[in-house]
Amino acid sequence: KQWYQRRVAITAGRVTYRRRLSYNTKSNKTHFCKTPGGKLVYHYSKKKTNVSKCGDCKSALHGITAVRPKKLASLSRRVKTVSRVYGGTKCGKCVRSRIIRAFLIEEQKIVAKVLKAQASKI
Secondary structure, three states, X not given: OHHHHHXXXXXXXXXXOOOOOOOOOHHHOEEEEEOOOOOEEEEEOOOOOOOOEOOOOOOEOOOOOOOOHHHHHHOOHHHHOOOOOOOOOOOHHHHHXXXXXXXXXXXXXXXXXXXXXXXXXX
């Protein structure tokens, strides 16, 4: 009940946007804030960030900061990647499975070549 009364008391004041955009869009989300002088003002909230995902299994990538694309451009390379093959785009499990798959395919090719050579001898 106290929360509800406080909320009503806060919304009772006449508050206007502080920026030029006057529509309730995704980029214009606000919340109320009371200044030390007792004035009620709008504070603008930033958009929610998405964690980078693996290209194969779509799981969250560890070691990569979750920031908005504009901020990502200004960050250094070490924050955006992991020092590994496909670092920053694929997770460790998927990279491991790719390497194993490639190795097994090469082994299969070698075995096929050996069998072909043996068949031609006979």
